[in-house]
Amino acid sequence: MPDVIAYGGDWNPEQWPEETWEQDVALMREAGVNRVSVGVFSWALLEPAEGVFDFGWFDRVMDLLAASGIAANLATPTASPPPWFGDAYPEALPVDSGGRRLHHGSRQGFCPSSPIYREKALRVTEQVATRYRDHPALALWHVHNEYGCHNARCYCDTSAAAFRAWLRSHYASLEALNDAWGSAFWSQHYGEWAQILPPRDTPSLPNPGQQLDFRRFSSDALVELYVAERDLLRELTPGVPATTNLMAGAHWDMDCWAFAAELDVVSTDHYLIGARAEPHIDLAFAADYARSLNGGRPWLLMEHSTSAVNWQPRNRAKAPGELRRNSLAHLARGADGIMFFQWRASRAGAEKWHSAMLPHAGVNTKVWREVSALGAELAGLSEVAGSRVKADVAILIDHSSVWAQDHPAQPSSELDPVEEAKRWHAALWRAGITCDLAHPEGDLTGYRLVLVPALYLVSDSGAANLEGFVRAGGVTLVGPYSGIVDEHDRVRLGGYPGAWRDLLGVTVEEFFPLDGPIRLASGGSGSAWSEVAHATSAKVLDTYATGEPAWTRNAWGDGAAHYLTTRLDDDALAGVIAAVCAEAEARPPATSPPGVEVVRRSHPDGRSHLFAINHTAEDAVVTSASGASVTVAAGDARVIAG
Ligand code: GAL
Numbered sequence: 001m002p003d004v005i006a007y008g009g010d011w012n013p014e015q016w017p018e019e020t021w022e023q024d025v026a027l028m029r030e031a032g033v034n035r036v037s038v039g040v041f042s043w044a045l046l047e048p049a050e051g052v053f054d055f056g057w058f059d060r061v062m063d064l065l066a067a068s069g070i071a072a073n074l075a076t077p078t079a080s081p082p083p084w085f086g087d088a089y090p091e092a093l094p095v096d097s098g099g100r101r102l103h104h105g106s107r108q109g110f111c112p113s114s115p116i117y118r119e120k121a122l123r124v125t126e127q128v129a130t131r132y133r134d135h136p137a138l139a140l141w142h143v144h145n146e147y148g149c150h151n152a153r154c155y156c157d158t159s160a161a162a163f164r165a166w167l168r169s170h171y172a173s174l175e176a177l178n179d180a181w182g183s184a185f186w187s188q189h190y191g192e193w194a195q196i197l198p199p200r201d202t203p204s205l206p207n208p209g210q211q212l213d214f215r216r217f218s219s220d221a222l223v224e225l226y227v228a229e230r231d232l233l234r235e236l237t238p239g240v241p242a243t244t245n246l247m248a249g250a251h252w253d254m255d256c257w258a259f260a261a262e263l264d265v266v267s268t269d270h271y272l273i274g275a276r277a278e279p280h281i282d283l284a285f286a287a288d289y290a291r292s293l294n295g296g297r298p299w300l301l302m303e304h305s306t307s308a309v310n311w312q313p314r315n316r317a318k319a320p321g322e323l324r325r326n327s328l329a330h331l332a333r334g335a336d337g338i339m340f341f342q343w344r345a346s347r348a349g350a351e352k353w354h355s356a357m358l359p360h361a362g363v364n365t366k367v368w369r370e371v372s373a374l375g376a377e378l379a380g381l382s383e384v385a386g387s388r389v390k391a392d393v394a395i396l397i398d399h400s401s402v403w404a405q406d407h408p409a410q411p412s413s414e415l416d417p418v419e420e421a422k423r424w425h426a427a428l429w430r431a432g433i434t435c436d437l438a439h440p441e442g443d444l445t446g447y448r449l450v451l452v453p454a455l456y457l458v459s460d461s462g463a464a465n466l467e468g469f470v471r472a473g474g475v476t477l478v479g480p481y482s483g484i485v486d487e488h489d490r491v492r493l494g495g496y497p498g499a500w501r502d503l504l505g506v507t508v509e510e511f512f513p514l515d516g517p518i519r520l521a522s523g524g525s526g527s528a529w530s531e532v533a534h535a536t537s538a539k540v541l542d543t544y545a546t547g548e549p550a551w552t553r554n555a556w557g558d559g560a561a562h563y564l565t566t567r568l569d570d571d572a573l574a575g576v577i578a579a580v581c582a583e584a585e586a587r588p589p590a591t592s593p594p595g596v597e598v599v600r601r602s603h604p605d606g607r608s609h610l611f612a613i614n615h616t617a618e619d620a621v622v623t624s625a626s627g628a629s630v631t632v633a634a635g636d637a638r639v640i641a642g
Pocket of ligand 1: 145146149269271303309310341351354
């Protein structure tokens with residue numbers, strides 16, 4: 001990562017006459033842009049016919065950047081195969097679960113398991129890498145774009161064969177697979193590997209094990225495509241780091257943990273969802289996730305928007321100051337690069353109504369003024385680059401668990417594991433406590449508190465990991481319908497939650513989904529879910545009117561394990577989370593009024609910056625642990641050194 005904050009966006013010069021390019025670069029310099037992503041969707045112009053390459057125009061793009069001192073995240077253009085690809089190889093186009101083959105004419109029109117796609121993608125990657133391996137503008141490989149955004153799962157015959165090969169490498173025998181999938185149920189026992197299909201549309205519910213393994217296989221297929229390109233790039237340009245832009249926290253089809261393990265630096269994209277009441281808290285979740293995926297090291301925000309997007313039902317423009325608050329919130333949470341989609345707003349094409357750094361209306365605009373001011377501000381914050389956020393709290397998140405719970409036959413469809421994780425994260429956000437996200441099997445040492453909002457599926461080693469954390473003195477809070485099934489989505493027997501009955505000192509005999517709120521003795525309420533639970537060794541801290549436990553605490557080793565048997569309302573949840581934070585001695589870096597975000601980034605030598613971002617319409621006073629206070633005006637943000 002650079003020793004300045006990278007600033008810029010996707011530059012798509014091919015959408016414009018060449019006369020515009022000089023002006024683009026001059027304006028980039030004016031706005032403080034030092035980094036752009038180029039070539040992301042350039043395949044059709046770099047290889048206009050199969051095997052025929054035209055790099056002349058792109059040489060001029062790269063040379064212009066180098067001459068202007070702007071570094072390139074140079075993309076491999078493989079996210080959007082040209083029309084000649086779909087035309088010549090229709091068998092390589094993706095097929096949906098109903099057997100419908102999709103047509104070319106958009107983007108990501110390929111089957112991830114297609115050997116033809118892989119061959120053509122590696123060929124254009126090799127051409128790009130060979131041509132620009134020594135180019136002075138090349139800073140980072142931007143491999144592909146948002147893997148799986150549109151084609152995460154393909155159900156064609158090629159994918160079916162690849163799925164079977166994946167299954168053979170994961171199961172010692174067909175009998176082991178039959179056992180894992182519980183295929184004795186509904187007469188699904190497989191006698192031959194060749195009988196196994198992707199979970200294409202069926203008359204009724206799919207087999208949960210088959211569905212879960214297909215999600216895993218499909219995610220692995222995308223990671224493999226990334227690795228194939230990255231390995232080629234490493235061979236041709238050793239020393240140039242590579243990344244691909246994830247959609248951490250927004251798109252759950254790809255296992256971000258598996259992807260992140262292969263990236264030289266994690267980069268991600270984030271877009272505000274207008275329908276959310278406080279979209280900046282969702283932003284914080286995504287940023288915390290990106291940082292955690294990069295092992296706490298600085299990461300790169302590859303895309304966000306200067307104002308409206310074009311793909312929501314109502315595309316809200318950002319309010320004055322919101323762009324800056326959003327960017328500084330990403331920076332606060334560990335980003336060393338703040339980039340946008342895209343540099344210049346498109347005149348044509350499917351995203352012509354998407355905002356950009358340089359709007360249709362030009363430079364005499366709110367967006368341009370804010371973009372330029374932000375560029376200047378970030379240039380003054382280069383001392384932040386390389387510093388880290390230290391979190392005492394982690395939230396466990398696992399894609400396999402989300403996928404397993406996505407099976408349509410659940411006790412209730414109202415428990416959404418992602419929304420529940422985000423709700424618990426929001427409670428911490430409101431308390432001013434920054435948290436990491438962690439994989440259930442990841443290293444939990446160093447945390448004081450581990451929250452498990454919704455982890456329906458957990459492996460034996462994941463279950464033991466949490467137990468070990470608590471035994472060593474950690475505090476945990478586990479939400480309902482967690483620890484229920486093993487890694488194959490088979491129920492852990494003997495009373496729920498089978499994985500953690502001993503740890504929690506609780507056994508649950510039956511779930512009682514609710515059709516309305518339920519009152520608790522404490523005065524709070526639960527909704528959607530309740531359980532008939534018995535405390536075996538835990539102390540009961542709150543109950544339903546029936547006297548059955550709603551919140552319990554079990555002393556375990558040197559730590560403690562709390563459990564909730566219902567989905568608490570926001571206020572009650574905030575109360576419980578405040579209690580476990582107090583018990584674990586997890587504290588915010590400063591005190592601030594509601595709606596004011598405070599995060600600290602620190603260097604190992606002690607230099608640090610406190611970010612205070614006021615999302616409210618009132619001026620706010622923020623007071624640090626040492627008692628020093630600053631006023632942050634309504635809608636303003638301050639970055640305070642030391
Ligand atoms: C991202 C994508 C960009 C652009 C953007 C629009 O998902 O990587 O190419 O489509 O969304 O918000």
